[in-house]
Amino acid sequence: MEGKVTLSYTGLEAMKYRLEERNEDDIARKKSLEDALREEIPGTAEVELTNNPDWASSEMPLVAELSVKFSGWASRAGKRTLLPVGIFSAREQHIFEHTNRTYPIYFEYPYQEVDDIAVQLPVDWQVSSVPPPQSEDKHTVAYKLNVEANNGALHLTRELDINVLALDQKSYPALRNFFQKVRTGDEQQIILQPALPTTSN
Numbered sequence: 134m135e136g137k138v139t140l141s142y143t144g145l146e147a148m149k150y151r152l153e154e155r156n157e158d159d160i161a162r163k164k165s166l167e168d169a170l171r172e173e174i175p176g177t178a179e180v181e182l183t184n185n186p187d188w189a190s191s192e193m194p195l196v197a198e199l200s201v202k203f204s205g206w207a208s209r210a211g212k213r214t215l216l217p218v219g220i221f222s223a224r225e226q227h228i229f230e231h232t233n234r235t236y237p238i239y240f241e242y243p244y245q246e247v248d249d250i251a252v253q254l255p256v257d258w259q260v261s262s263v264p265p266p267q268s269e270d271k272h273t274v275a276y277k278l279n280v281e282a283n284n285g286a287l288h289l290t291r292e293l294d295i296n297v298l299a300l301d302q303k304s305y306p307a308l309r310n311f312f313q314k315v316r317t318g319d320e321q322q323i324i325l326q327p328a329l330p331t332t333s334n
Contacts, residue, residue: 219319264321
């Protein structure tokens with residue numbers, strides 16, 4: 134799979150990146166943004182920054198445009214091909230895995246991740262099925278996922294909202310259960326199959 138990715142950081146996350154990189158040169162800043170995208174992708178990816186982000190502004194979003202290429206997203210199952218829907222979900226794959234927790238939970242800041250992904254399929258493949266929409270809203274944390282197929286293309290939208298800074302240890306089981314549901318949603322499969330040949334009289 135290969136294509137273009139636009140990362141747009143706003144609010145506290147944009148400020149964090151700008152503060153962390155304020156004394157770095159262009160090469161280090163470039164690597165920082167490329168590594169940020171790599172960390173979102175399960176597996177190995179080739180990533181290259183293609184624009185010059187505005188590091189100086191304190192008001193505008195920090196926007197990075199990157200080219201990306203990676204393999205291993207699809208797996209074969211007979212004549213079918215399976216695609217997990219969580220393309221940029223690597224950070225959530227191993228969060229809060231342990232059954233028990235001794236200490237309170239702290240987040241650096243509230244945040245929202247929004248993925249809006251368009252995928253063009255090869256001409257000789259078609260969508261057999263997509264997973265049903267997912268929605269899990271616990272007020273302080275929320276997750277939504279939707280996959281649509283239309284004329285040889287896929288449109289995936291995913292939202293993860295963390296609207297909390299700190300939680301007591303007794304809230305850990307509910308938080309862990311929420312992230313287990315996020316992982317389950319991200320592991321759902323889009324099923325592709327070879328397109329049926331067309332016939333003419």
